[in-house]
Amino acid sequence: MTCETPATGGSARDRFERMHDEIRTRICLLDYAPGTRLSEEALAAELGTSRTPLRRVLARLESEGLLQSVHGVGTFVTDVDLRELVQTFRVRLELAELIGRLDPVAPSAALLAEFRVLQARSKTLRDDPDPRRFAQINMDFFIALMRLTANQPLREMSERLYFRTTRIWLKSIFASLIDLKDEVEVFDREIDDILRAVELGDLQAAALIRRAHISMSFERMRKAAAGVTGAAVTP
Amino acid sequence: MTCETPATGGSARDRFERMHDEIRTRICLLDYAPGTRLSEEALAAELGTSRTPLRRVLARLESEGLLQSVHGVGTFVTDVDLRELVQTFRVRLELAELIGRLDPVAPSAALLAEFRVLQARSKTLRDDPDPRRFAQINMDFFIALMRLTANQPLREMSERLYFRTTRIWLKSIFASLIDLKDEVEVFDREIDDILRAVELGDLQAAALIRRAHISMSFERMRKAAAGVTGAAVTP
C-alpha cells in the first residue's frame, strides 16, 4: 500500500526525518484523527523498523503537540481546544506578517515555478474539490511561503504553529461546518493575490495578504463553530 | 556531589523534565561550553538512570538546538554562529513586544512578590558581581516575565529562542568582551523600569522596555565582538 520506500536507506537522521514527516502528514491530513490511538508495535512494523527509533519520532511529535503518550495506556493524537486555537492563531497572524519583514529573500526561479504549479493545482481543485487534496496543496503552499524568508528560527516557529492547528481547519471542512467549495474558491484567490505580490517583489505585501487570509479563515471557522455549539449542545 | 535528588521519584514525565531542565541549565550556564562532548554513559550514571531515558532527553535538547549528535562520534554542545544569532534576536525582539500585546494577564500578588525578590537579588549582584549568578538571575527574570502572558504558544516560542542564545551573551561576559559590572548595572535598571510598569498594570509598556533592552544588549554584544574579530583574525 505505502509506496515511498518507508523503511531502509540513508542515514539514521534521514530515516528519522522520513518517519517524522510521514506520521505528521497522516495526523495533519486526518488519516489519524484526534483521539486515535497509535500502536507503537504496529507502526514500527509498518515502517520496517523497531519500537526504539519509532519512539524517538513519537517523542518528537509529542513535543510538537501532535501526540500525547500516557504510561500504560497508549499514545493518542491530540485535539486542540478552542482556547489553544485562539492563542495559536493570534501568534500565527503576527508571524505571518514577520515573514515579509524579517530577512525576506527574492524568490528563485525554481521557487516561482513551484508557486505557479501550486496555482495550477489549485485551479484543478476548483473543478474537483476534495478535502484531502485541498489540505495537501494548502500544506505545500505554506511550505513554499516559508521559503520567502531566510530567517530560520522564524520558519521553525511558523511551521510548528501551522502543523499544530491546520488539522482543525480540515476537520471543520470534513464536518461540513464550513463549505468546501467556498474555501477552495477563497484559497484560489489567495494564491493569485500572493503570487502577484511575489512576482512584483513586494514580499511585505505578500505577507500582509497572507496574514489577512489567515485571519479571515479563522474568523469563518470560529463563526461556524460558534453557530453549532450554540445550537446543539451534546446530543 | 549533586544534591537535588537527580534520579528517582515522580512519574517518568517528571524524571524527564528534571533531567531536561538540569542539562539545559548546565548548557546555558556554560558548565558545558559549546563544543563539549557529552558522554551518554557517564551522564546516565550521574543522573541515576540508563542510556535509554537519557537519550530521550538528549534528543529533545537536540531538537531545541542545544546539542548535536553524530553517529559514531559523540553528542556535542552546539555553538551559535553570528548569522543564526542575528536572525534569532530579530525574532526575539518581536516576540518580546508581543508578550505585552497578546493575552496579557495582570500579575498575581505572588508573581509581583517574585519580581521584587528578583529585584533584591539584582541589588546584591551589584555588590558582588558573579557571571554565573548573574546568568541564573537573568534566567529567572525571563521566566517570570513569561508569566505576564497567558498565551502558551507565545511563551513556548520565546523560551525556545531565549535558551538557544542566552549562553552566547554569557560567553561574551566570560571572555570579557563586554564588561560584567556594566551589564549588571544595566540589568538592575531594567528590572526597576519593568517592575514600575508592571506595578502600574501597563504590561504593554513593560514589554516595550524589555524589547528595548534586548535590542541594546544585543547591540553592545555585536559591537564588542566586531571589535575583536576585526582586530585579531585567527592567530
Next chain:
DNA sequence: TGATGATTCGTTGTGCACAACTTGTCGGGG
C-alpha cells in the same frame, strides 16, 4: 621519509526482553 591502508577503539543507533503501569473484567460480599 612520506603516504597509504588495515585495524582497533570508542561512540551513537537498534532490537529485544522485561518492568511499571492503567484499564476493564470477573467474582464475592453486603
Next chain:
DNA sequence: CCCCGACAAGTTGTGCACAACGAATCATCA
C-alpha cells in the same frame, strides 16, 4: 442489586547487549 477488591490483558517506559559507524593509530610499502 450495588459495591468493592483482586486479577488479567495490553500498553508505555527501562535496561542491556549488540550492530553500525567514524576517527585515530600503527604497520607496511614505495
